[in-house]
Amino acid sequence: AVPLFLSxxxxxxxxxxxxxxFQLNVTIxxxxxxxxxxxxxxxxxxGWRLSLSLAGIPAAMLTxxxxxxxxxxxxxxxxxxxxxxxxxxxxxxxTDNVEPEFNxxxxxxxxxxxxxxxxxxxxxxxxxxxxxxAVLLQIFQQFTGINAIMFYAPVLFNTLGFKSDASLYSAVIxxxxxxxxxLVSVYAVDRAGRRALLLEAGVQMFxxxxxxxxxxxxxxxxxxxxxxxxxxxxxxxxxxxYVASFAWSWGPLGWLIPSETFPLETRxxxxxxxxxxxxxxxxxxxxxxxxxxxxxxxxxFIFFSAWVLVMSVFVLFFLPETKNVPIEEMTDKVWKQHWFxxxxxxxxxxxxxxxxxxxxxx
Numbered sequence: 001a002v003p004l005f006l007s008x009x010x011x012x013x014x015x016x017x018x019x020x021x022f023q024l025n026v027t028i029x030x031x032x033x034x035x036x037x038x039x040x041x042x043x044x045x046x047g048w049r050l051s052l053s054l055a056g057i058p059a060a061m062l063t064x065x066x067x068x069x070x071x072x073x074x075x076x077x078x079x080x081x082x083x084x085x086x087x088x089x090x091x092x093x094x095t096d097n098v099e100p101e102f103n104x105x106x107x108x109x110x111x112x113x114x115x116x117x118x119x120x121x122x123x124x125x126x127x128x129x130x131x132x133x134a135v136l137l138q139i140f141q142q143f144t145g146i147n148a149i150m151f152y153a154p155v156l157f158n159t160l161g162f163k164s165d166a167s168l169y170s171a172v173i174x175x176x177x178x179x180x181x182x183l184v185s186v187y188a189v190d191r192a193g194r195r196a197l198l199l200e201a202g203v204q205m206f207x208x209x210x211x212x213x214x215x216x217x218x219x220x221x222x223x224x225x226x227x228x229x230x231x232x233x234x235x236x237x238x239x240x241x242y243v244a245s246f247a248w249s250w251g252p253l254g255w256l257i258p259s260e261t262f263p264l265e266t267r268x269x270x271x272x273x274x275x276x277x278x279x280x281x282x283x284x285x286x287x288x289x290x291x292x293x294x295x296x297x298x299x300x301f302i303f304f305s306a307w308v309l310v311m312s313v314f315v316l317f318f319l320p321e322t323k324n325v326p327i328e329e330m331t332d333k334v335w336k337q338h339w340f341x342x343x344x345x346x347x348x349x350x351x352x353x354x355x356x357x358x359x360x361x362x
Contacts, residue, residue, distance in 0.1 A: 003259040004271045008072035009092050012326045016189035016256055023252035024186060027178040029058070034171035073102070074264060078109040101326075105264075108328045112265035119269050126331075127266050129341040133319060134258035134274045140311040141254035142281040144205060145304030146246045148289055149239055150174065156235065177240045181247035193323040194253055195315060201249030202312030206305050208242040213301035220298065250311075254278070257319075260327055261334070 002022050010018040036054055040047035076085035089098045115121045122131055153174050158166035188197060215235055219227050227235065262270035293300050320338045336345045
């Protein structure tokens with residue numbers, strides 16, 4: 001629910017950055033959790049109990065925080081609390097002059113009210129571009145190979161001679177890179193735009209994975225897993241380069257773009273499909289990864305880099321730029337202008353004309 005919530009309350013010009021703060025805090029959380037786990041793993045025999053119970057602290061903070069969070073204006077208006085929605089809108093915008101935005105949300109909500117089955121509606125032709133892009137972004141996000149690198153970073157670091165503290169080092173190094181690179185994304189997403197970040201990172205991820213594959217392919221054989229110090233450092237640097245480019249592109253944007261592209265009437269349904277696909281593919285990659293690693297060995301990085309190439313081409317041709325477009329104006333300003341997706345938008349007008357025709361005859 002969080003990316004959705006943030007997309008709805010954010011002012012248009014900083015929507016991307018605000019939404020990625022969510023991802024930033026997730027990365028900080030991961031870093032903290034890894035450090036806590038590392039610390040508690042040293043306490044025998046009850047360290048794991050401490051680690052699990054400490055997770056109660058963020059849970060308690062979430063629960064308390066939830067009591068103070070207001071609903072989004074979009075959600076209040078959609079449920080019929082117009083005045084309350086307007087009050088919240090004034091509060092979060094810090095001004096009383098919210099009429100244009102308020103009316104836009106009311107209109108979007110009126111259209112949303114006419115929709116009885118959001119999931120069935122998702123499959124309509126005019127909602128197909130958003131659905132296709134949301135689903136593909138989730139699949140692509142998993143096929144970047146980020147989990148491969150994150151799951152097996154400790155193993156890599158172990159091979160590189162960090163030995164018993166490998167898991168700590170890998171957690172801290174990749175975690176810190178993750179946090180810093182997500183900061184870059186917060187800054188750049190509303191300035192450079194979504195497409196620029198995804199395309200730049202595509203190049204960077206592709207190159208770093210190819211280098212990792214080549215080094216491991218030449219240096220790590222069944223008979224020897226001794227990389228040598230220089231090569232080891234090169235691999236660590238490449239892993240960091242890779243994690244950084246993921247953290248300012250596919251990591252946060254995989255969540256941001258679906259949350260800002262769906263129209264109000266299918267937004268919740270669209271977001272739930274998005275998350276569902278993401279978790280499904282996270283599961284599939286996690287299950288398949290070990291056996292893939294055993295069969296493909298170093299070529300697994302080639303496998304993922306080929307996917308990075310595919311997704312970069314997709315972004316280049318099919319992903320429209322959504323920076324600085326108000327969330328309720330996406331259809332007109334983005335989808336109807338796009339060379340490919342605009343052909344899916346025609347039945348929308350047809351639908352309205354029928355409605356208007358009805359009114360006229362009445």
